[in-house]
Amino acid sequence: MQAEHQHRYPKEDFIPVKHWRPCPICGDVDWCGFNSYIASCMRVQEGSFKTVIQANGKPAYQHWLEPGRVNLPMPMESDSMPAVQTAPLEARNRVYREFLDLLYLRPRHRENLLQRGLTEEEIRKNGYRSIPEAEAPWSICRRLIDIGHDLAGIPGFYKGRGRRGGSFWTFDRQLGYFIPVRDEKGRIQALQRRMDDPQGGKYRLFSGHQNRGGCSCGTPAHVARPAEIKDRRVWITEGPLKADIASKYLGAVVVGALSACTWRPAIPALTALGAREVVIALDRDVETNSEVARAYLTLKVELKKHGLAVSRAVWEERKGIDDALAAGMEVRTVRV
Numbered sequence: 001m002q003a004e005h006q007h008r009y010p011k012e013d014f015i016p017v018k019h020w021r022p023c024p025i026c027g028d029v030d031w032c033g034f035n036s037y038i039a040s041c042m043r044v045q046e047g048s049f050k051t052v053i054q055a056n057g058k059p060a061y062q063h064w065l066e067p068g069r070v071n072l073p074m075p076m077e078s079d080s081m082p083a084v085q086t087a088p089l090e091a092r093n094r095v096y097r098e099f100l101d102l103l104y105l106r107p108r109h110r111e112n113l114l115q116r117g118l119t120e121e122e123i124r125k126n127g128y129r130s131i132p133e134a135e136a137p138w139s140i141c142r143r144l145i146d147i148g149h150d151l152a153g154i155p156g157f158y159k160g161r162g163r164r165g166g167s168f169w170t171f172d173r174q175l176g177y178f179i180p181v182r183d184e185k186g187r188i189q190a191l192q193r194r195m196d197d198p199q200g201g202k203y204r205l206f207s208g209h210q211n212r213g214g215c216s217c218g219t220p221a222h223v224a225r226p227a228e229i230k231d232r233r234v235w236i237t238e239g240p241l242k243a244d245i246a247s248k249y250l251g252a253v254v255v256g257a258l259s260a261c262t263w264r265p266a267i268p269a270l271t272a273l274g275a276r277e278v279v280i281a282l283d284r285d286v287e288t289n290s291e292v293a294r295a296y297l298t299l300k301v302e303l304k305k306h307g308l309a310v311s312r313a314v315w316e317e318r319k320g321i322d323d324a325l326a327a328g329m330e331v332r333t334v335r336v
Contacts, residue, residue, distance in 0.1 A: 012037070015034065025041035025043075040062050042060055042139070043138045044063075047063055084213060084215050085215065086216065100180070105177065109130050110123060116322065117245050118245060118248065126180065128179060129177060131193065138168050154215075160212070172206075182223055182224075183269070184223045189220045191206035193206055219262040221257050221265040223269055224244045224254045224255075228251060229251060231250055235313070236278060236281065236282075237255075238257055238282055242256060244256075260283070260286070260291075261292070263295060267306065277311070280300065281313035281321040283321075300336060
């Protein structure tokens with residue numbers, strides 16, 4: 001078949017894909033190229049007749065095209081793939097660590113973290129990384145797979161579908177930076193994204209796409225540890241990044257629930273930490289937001305049910321305890 005095609009068609013240059021001229025195999029609009037009878041796709045290997053290693057060392061998968069079929073329609077939105085079960089924590093930790101090692105932190109994101117009160121060393125230790133802008137998501141996924149990682153069951157990764165069948169691993173790359181969500185042993189159980197464009201939410205989980213072979217990470221609580229523990233109490237606040245910042249200033253372990261209303265995963269984290277006394281440090285809108293106020297009250301009751309001594313943190317002006325601490329404000333605790 002290959003010899004037959006080669007005899008039938010003369011040599012013809014490839015044209016690069018564009019937004020108005022997508023790849024006839026994967027449907028994407030960058031990296032690939034095609035002519036009237038061959039597509040050189042950078043993403044989908046399934047169904048190709050040849051793999052070519054390019055000058056940059058990356059493979060390109062060559063597919064025969066039927067005459068006149070270079071502008072195939074995209075698959076229907078309802079064309080779905082089955083969801084998969086979330087992988088065990090150890091597998092997620094391995095993949096996420098390798099994934100973050102392949103990325104770097106952009107200057108604007110580093111500056112944001114410095115302004116929030118973290119040092120260069122703390123930023124490095126906590127493992128924040130920018131969502132890639134230049135390298136395509138599918139290319140990074142391929143690098144992870146080449147290393148030996150299975151992306152099935154790792155929240156945030158899902159399968160894109162090619163125009164002519166086949167699929168490839170990818171992920172969303174709306175601009176922002178990743179915040180690792182760690183358990184009490186420091187293992188990365190999930191990733192949260194701090195978005196450059198806050199429309200749709202400033203903080204979003206790296207998760208979902210169950211209809212494209214992806215999975216959910218749930219709402220895990222983050223455990224932040226300081227370089228030196230000076231306060232044996234365990235604090236609870238909202239958000240992994242706030243927990244990282246507060247932990248640094250308090251010299252205490254801080255558990256960051258993903259929001260005021262998703263505090264339940266914090267309870268097993270407190271149990272694993274062997275906590276005896278807990279300080280609740282929800283944002284100041286606990287005083288004005290009825291939903292947050294209800295969350296605070298139910299959290300307090302649940303902590304006492306577990307035999308924990310409970311206090312509440314109090315400060316002035318600033319919304320979050322991280323901002324208050326970074327500004328040098330006094331934070332008091334009151335038994336409740």
